Amino acid sequence: MLATVERLRGTFTQAGLTLATELQPVRQSLDSRMFERVLINFLMNARFASPVGGTVTVRLTDDELTVEDEGAGVRAEDRATIWNVYVKQEGSAGHGLGLAISRMILDSHQFDYGVRDRNGGGAVFYVRF
Template identity: 30%
Template structure:
């Protein structure tokens, strides 16, 4: 991307040099027209500078989007290969070792199923993001229990023992909270928020999930004690493909679609989402219906 920038700035410098040169020549030939030359020249420089700045912003945005898409493809490849490799290893172990006890086999199968769910979540995210982007998803509405939905997602992602790369989810879910909305899309919202909290937390750090009703509003809060989000990035985390940190140095897995889906789905449900700092560390995502 350096070559287009070099050509772009060289063209700007050449155009401005020509402008000043011909302006100088005109003033030399017709000194009485200096006021007109300065006025017209100033207006041209102003319009030219605004156009150049706008074009520079567009090129920069396109360059960032290109880098994000490239990293998105790399992330998706990694996200797909990791659980597939895990499933393959467990199945090969079951197939080759006839001495395995039934309990071990069942444990391996449970781990395979968890990896399958992880793959399923990834594919569903990509499909939903694509449909939202193409405006082909209709968001069918129905009345259902949001309490049961949040409880189901938490139970699926809950880890009951603290081991390497495992978190504990502390859930406080007010019962019998009903809502009218797209159950599938809102399930994706809850899943993405909880998975993000787990992903960006340290091993064995508690993740908090709260669902409650207050002042005729329904609140869903997901809190972590992870790395936190800088104030300069809080306004951009809901952009498609955007991920916190540098595109070159980031080491946390992910596709950059999760929070984009969250924002788009909540907009369709007239709901809002805000992020604030947790204390002493981490972030709190608060959804208000």
């Protein structure tokens, strides 16, 4: 997971963002290639949602992975549907596939996941192990 974050760090720097990490060593039984797709999707969504000068934070504990941004957040009424195919938030740069693919991967691992508000504004995408 750390290698994935480090590989993307330059993308965040070029966008005028700080990519912060708080990663604990965790042993989970999962398909690492598939889970990497989820992490990359969460990170890239956070990158595009964040204002220049903002910080995206990745946290990993024994219980949860979170990716936090300082963007506009996800409206409560959109939180269930953003995981569907071709659903995009206003201003999204994607095609509406990333979170749908993430949903399939996370469902196959039987992990709990979702999005919640970040204190101070923004979104927190999470996966609970």
